[in-house]
Amino acid sequence: MATAKKAAGTQAPAKKAASAAKKVGGAASDVKRPANAAFMKALTPSPALAAVVGTTPLPRTAVVSKLWEYIKKHDLQDAANKRNINADAKLQEVFGKPQVTMFELAKLIGPHLS
Numbered sequence: 001m002a003t004a005k006k007a008a009g010t011q012a013p014a015k016k017a018a019s020a021a022k023k024v025g026g027a028a029s030d031v032k033r034p035a036n037a038a039f040m041k042a043l044t045p046s047p048a049l050a051a052v053v054g055t056t057p058l059p060r061t062a063v064v065s066k067l068w069e070y071i072k073k074h075d076l077q078d079a080a081n082k083r084n085i086n087a088d089a090k091l092q093e094v095f096g097k098p099q100v101t102m103f104e105l106a107k108l109i110g111p112h113l114s
Contacts, residue, residue, distance in 0.1 A: 048093040049112040063109060 042057035053066040071077060071085055078084035083102050087095050095108050 043113040046112040046114070048090075049109060051090050052094065060106070060109075060113065063113065064105060067105060067109070 039061055040059050042059055043063070044057045045053055045055065045063065049063070052070050053063055058066070070091075074088060076086050076088060076091065078086055078099070085091070085100050085102060085105075087098050087100065092098060094112055095104075100108060
């Protein structure tokens with residue numbers, strides 16, 4: 001009886017390792033997914049947002065990247081808490097408040113893109 005339990009016990013870690021390999025980066029993660037067209041669609045910024053990122057139509061991802069370029073260029077990250085962004089006059093028109101968190105950026109620029 002003891003040998004049967006021992007044999008069953010040695011197979012459990014092998015199964016766990018195989019399932020962990022699938023989750024982390026097994027063969028399924030090598031398959032490339034097509035890009036989501038909604039993220040890559042060029043959108044026109046509102047006049048308030050265009051003052052920061054430019055007037056040319058851009059995908060959402062590029063708008064967020066340009067916002068971060070502007071924030072870093074003008075040193076608008078809060079010194080005490082880097083997750084907060086202190087809005088200058090241009091950004092306050094876009095955000096509607098003097099300070100926002102970096103997690104709010106995408107939500108706040110949504111109404112300014114069409």
